[in-house]
Amino acid sequence: MYIFSEEWREGLKTKLESLKLTLSILFSSFSGLFGVIIVAIYIAIAIIVKTDPSLLGIHTNVNVLIAHPVSLAGPGGMGYPPSKQYPFGVIGTPYGLNLYTGVMKAIPVDIWLSIIIVVPGGAIGAVIGVLASYYGGWFDEILMRITDIFFSIPFLVLAIVASATIANSTTTFVIILIIIWWPIYARLVRSQAISIKELTFIEAARASGVKDLKIIFKHILPNTTAPLFVQFSLDLASIMILLSSLDFIGVRIIPPGLPELGYLSAMGSQVLVIGQWWGLIIPGFAILLFALAMNMIGDAMRDALDPRLRR
Amino acid sequence: MIFTLFGLSAILFVLTHAAGNSIILAPYLAGAKTPAQKATITAHMTQVLHLNQPEYIQFIYYLSNLLHGNLGYTQTTIYSGTVISAIEIFFPNTIMLAVASVVISVPIGLYLGKLSGVRKDGTIDQTSRVLTFIGIAMPAFMAAEILILLFGTTIILPKAILPSYTGTFNATLASGVPWIQNGVTNPTHIPLIDALIHGNMPIFWSALRHLVMPVATLVVGLVAVVQRFMRTSLVEVLNLDYIKTARSKGISESGVINTHAMRNSLLPIVTVVGIMLISLLGGVVIVETIFNYLGLGYWLVTAALEFDIGGIIGGALMFGIMLILGNFIIDILYTVIDPRIKLGD
Numbered sequence: 335m336y337i338f339s340e341e342w343r344e345g346l347k348t349k350l351e352s353l354k355l356t357l358s359i360l361f362s363s364f365s366g367l368f369g370v371i372i373v374a375i376y377i378a379i380a381i382i383v384k385t386d387p388s389l390l391g392i393h394t395n396v397n398v399l400i401a402h403p404v405s406l407a408g409p410g411g412m413g414y415p416p417s418k419q420y421p422f423g424v425i426g427t428p429y430g431l432n433l434y435t436g437v438m439k440a441i442p443v444d445i446w447l448s449i450i451i452v453v454p455g456g457a458i459g460a461v462i463g464v465l466a467s468y469y470g471g472w473f474d475e476i477l478m479r480i481t482d483i484f485f486s487i488p489f490l491v492l493a494i495v496a497s498a499t500i501a502n503s504t505t506t507f508v509i510i511l512i513i514i515w516w517p518i519y520a521r522l523v524r525s526q527a528i529s530i531k532e533l534t535f536i537e538a539a540r541a542s543g544v545k546d547l548k549i550i551f552k553h554i555l556p557n558t559t560a561p562l563f564v565q566f567s568l569d570l571a572s573i574m575i576l577l578s579s580l581d582f583i584g585v586r587i588i589p590p591g592l593p594e595l596g597y598l599s600a601m602g603s604q605v606l607v608i609g610q611w612w613g614l615i616i617p618g619f620a621i622l623l624f625a626l627a628m629n630m631i632g633d634a635m636r637d638a639l640d641p642r643l644r645r
Numbered sequence: 646m647i648f649t650l651f652g653l654s655a656i657l658f659v660l661t662h663a664a665g666n667s668i669i670l671a672p673y674l675a676g677a678k679t680p681a682q683k684a685t686i687t688a689h690m691t692q693v694l695h696l697n698q699p700e701y702i703q704f705i706y707y708l709s710n711l712l713h714g715n716l717g718y719t720q721t722t723i724y725s726g727t728v729i730s731a732i733e734i735f736f737p738n739t740i741m742l743a744v745a746s747v748v749i750s751v752p753i754g755l756y757l758g759k760l761s762g763v764r765k766d767g768t769i770d771q772t773s774r775v776l777t778f779i780g781i782a783m784p785a786f787m788a789a790e791i792l793i794l795l796f797g798t799t800i801i802l803p804k805a806i807l808p809s810y811t812g813t814f815n816a817t818l819a820s821g822v823p824w825i826q827n828g829v830t831n832p833t834h835i836p837l838i839d840a841l842i843h844g845n846m847p848i849f850w851s852a853l854r855h856l857v858m859p860v861a862t863l864v865v866g867l868v869a870v871v872q873r874f875m876r877t878s879l880v881e882v883l884n885l886d887y888i889k890t891a892r893s894k895g896i897s898e899s900g901v902i903n904t905h906a907m908r909n910s911l912l913p914i915v916t917v918v919g920i921m922l923i924s925l926l927g928g929v930v931i932v933e934t935i936f937n938y939l940g941l942g943y944w945l946v947t948a949a950l951e952f953d954i955g956g957i958i959g960g961a962l963m964f965g966i967m968l969i970l971g972n973f974i975i976d977i978l979y980t981v982i983d984p985r986i987k988l989g990d
Contacts, residue, residue: 487968494930499663571782596784606794
């Protein structure tokens with residue numbers, strides 16, 4: 335059987351060794367370690383909230399933001415500042431929202447939205463980019479012109495326009511964001527692949543009669559993954575910031591009532607001027623911490639992968 | 646560049662016309678009361694706007710309108726009139742905000758980047774790295790609201806020292822001033838500069854105070870980007886052979902850094918301006934909306950929330966043009982600064 339063959343065991347060994355090397359480089363820097371731990375905590379929270387929220391002390395429907403509109407308004411409707419009973423505080427009238435459950439419920443929604451936009455966008459972009467670099471010619475030319483167009487308008491502006499016109503549901507909005515997100519990856523992979531396809535081992539593969547598609551996906555694409563993963567980690571952060579910013583300024587992209595960190599911050603900003611600072615700071619910090627961790631992972635990976643900066 | 650502009654207008658056409666005609670007709674139907682009136686207006690405007698023609702014909706009409714500068718009408722809570730006149734009013738204020746934040750953040754970012762790059766992994770470097778990480782990871786709305794919490798409310802400080810939600814200047818000062826009509830200042834439409842032209846100091850100070858927090862919010866993000874880029878660039882250059890040569894010739898360390906290393910590491914900084922431009926234009930939209938600052942971003946968001954098609958197309962088009970022109974200027978600057986690069990390669 336193939337899976338027990340010598341070749342397979344050798345392949346597994348090399349793969350494990352390279353994984354071990356990558357991880358040891360990532361963990362050797364403080365920022366990489368910090369980032370990985372924070373992101374692991376976020377993902378753990380997201381999984382627990384979606385499977386068994388009572389473990390985190392959440393006993394209400396995780397898909398509905400405000401379960402008790404009035405009972406938690408606090409003295410004079412001013413809510414409660416962070417305390418032992420309400421670790422993240424409570425936003426007073428008109429929301430009466432316990433921020434602990436609000437933020438916990440929002441974390442899986444935000445992480446899921448970021449992943450569902452970045453991963454398909456990145457995959458589509460990577461495939462298109464590597465095909466364009468390999469075949470070149472008019473295909474490459476058209477691709478580069480299309481990416482030029484997508485780079486000629488800020489993402490935020492395009493997202494606002496789309497949300498006002500054709501994005502009438504979260505699904506269409508996500509599809510539109512995927513469509514505007516792939517060009518970054520297409521360019522990134524193309525720029526990497528162009529130099530890789532000139533290397534001797536590709537020439538050798540071609541000379542020994544390996545099919546084009548196998549060369550592209552087995553030999554070129556895997557060699558472009560390093561900068562791809564750096565971009566992935568940075569983009570997971572920027573997509574979360576982008577989505578929460580849209581929700582914050584009132585361009586709603588998810589159904590009302592569904593918890594989202596930008597929407598929580600918008601609620602908090604309404605009560606900020608009357609003294610409930612925690613309403614903005616806590617959900618904002620939840621976004622900041624995730625984006626910080628993702629940026630630190632990305633930076634540590636870039637440092638680890640860039641031999642010019644390694645000492 | 647022409648092709649990119651064409652592509653930009655094509656994207657906007659697809660986005661605004663794919664949803665059907667109701668969103669395009671909505672502004673004209675706002676005044677209609679009875680169903681009969683609505684039917685008449687719909688029939689009339691469908692003829693006038695060529696909505697009964699096939700899409701490619703509509704696209705040709707749309708392009709010809711764009712080329713003639715005929716962008717239609719906008720009707721939002723912050724401005725009603727032709728799209729062109731709205732752009733004329735909002736665009737200078739956006740430019741004011743963008744230029745002020747770039748002018749302030751670039752020198753600060755370069756200086757901090759130099760401090761970090763010279764002593765890589767030193768205390769200053771570690772501290773400023775953490776700070777830039779926070780600057781990059783901080784959503785613009787959070788930075789803005791923290792500034793409002795600190796300086797625009799009485800929660801932390803005993804007195805609110807800066808205005809927060811009142812736009813570009815204190816509107817109560819405008820009564821009886823001949824060069825302000827309907828809250829819009831003349832001739833440049835930028836209150837700060839117009840007040841200076843007319844020598845009206847109270848409005849000048851008010852406009853200046855209103856600029857502080859929006860600009861500071863944008864500066865937080867931009868300084869982080871510039872600092873990071875400058876640091877990487879300087880660290881790379883300091884590892885090159887010619888720096889070793891300069892050091893071995895006995896040139897003082899400050900001489901090596903200031904005259905030899907800094908000049909070459911400034912070259913890629915032109916690239917960072919391109920990166921800055923995207924994050925700046927995105928940030929401008931958020932900041933203008935939060936501070937009710939009368940610029941293109943606030944107009945675009947208002948138009949999007951009120952489904953005003955003229956404002957959506959006009960605002961998005963202007964942001965696209967700013968980005969395209971910005972990148973074009975950067976390309977030209979590149980060839981001026983670095984003779985090794987030729988345009989068109």
